[in-house]
Amino acid sequence: MKTVTYNGLTFKPFITSDQIAKRVGEIAAEITEAFRGRNPLIVCVLNGAFPFASDLFMNLDCDAQIAFVRLQSYAGTESSGEVRQVVGLTESVKGRPVVVVEDIIDTGRTMAKFLADLRAEEPAEIKVATLLFKPDALIEKLTPDYVGFTIPSKFIIGYGLDLDGQARNLKDIYVLNQES
Numbered sequence: 001m002k003t004v005t006y007n008g009l010t011f012k013p014f015i016t017s018d019q020i021a022k023r024v025g026e027i028a029a030e031i032t033e034a035f036r037g038r039n040p041l042i043v044c045v046l047n048g049a050f051p052f053a054s055d056l057f058m059n060l061d062c063d064a065q066i067a068f069v070r071l072q073s074y075a076g077t078e079s080s081g082e083v084r085q086v087v088g089l090t091e092s093v094k095g096r097p098v099v100v101v102e103d104i105i106d107t108g109r110t111m112a113k114f115l116a117d118l119r120a121e122e123p124a125e126i127k128v129a130t131l132l133f134k135p136d137a138l139i140e141k142l143t144p145d146y147v148g149f150t151i152p153s154k155f156i157i158g159y160g161l162d163l164d165g166q167a168r169n170l171k172d173i174y175v176l177n178q179e180s
């Protein structure tokens with residue numbers, strides 16, 4: 001695999017599509033065991049989580065449904081700090097188990113804001129699945145229940161993660177080459 005360039009920034013290979021697929025399968029198996037017979041609602045946080053949520057959902061071996069919300073806090077490679085909920089949840093979650101699916105938890109602001117809104121809807125249970133987790137960047141007090149990969153606080157693209165809307169369709173995950 002070679003480096004890729006977006007907006008004049010160079011990124012190097014970090015996590016391969018094979019590693020992603022293996023880990024997603026493992027998490028899907030865990031969620032299947034935990035929620036079998038309870039018809040969980042899988043809530044995909046758009047835009048970045050759509051490939052992860054799709055692969056995770058298709059690997060669940062139990063009854064489950066999927067729904068989508070859209071949140072945004074990033075501009076360029078920095079978290080803007082302000083979380084805007086663009087599209088809300090239309091499905092009723094009251095009394096249901098919910099698994100929130102994120103691409104990455106960085107400062108945790110996006111997830112903390114969404115979890116507060118979600119709790120107000122009184123689901124039976126909330127679990128959080130994130131493909132990537134940057135614990136060193138975490139500001140909010142939260143612990144994801146399912147983590148694909150714990151990574152250092154570096155900027156990542158690919159498999160849904162973007163740089164200003166670009167690079168979401170890379171099959172592998174790349175990290176910003178800070179020497180470039």
Ligand code: IMP
Pocket residue numbers: 048073074079102103104105106107108109110111154155156157161162163
């Ligand atoms: P947080 O609110 O700071 O936790 O940021 C979460 C959101 O910011 C994620 O859902 C991503 O959309 C975006 N984000 C955080 N880190 C990265 C990154 O390294 N690359 C691309 N997007 C990121």
Ligand code: MG
Pocket residue numbers: 045046047048049102103104
């Ligand atoms: Mg996201």
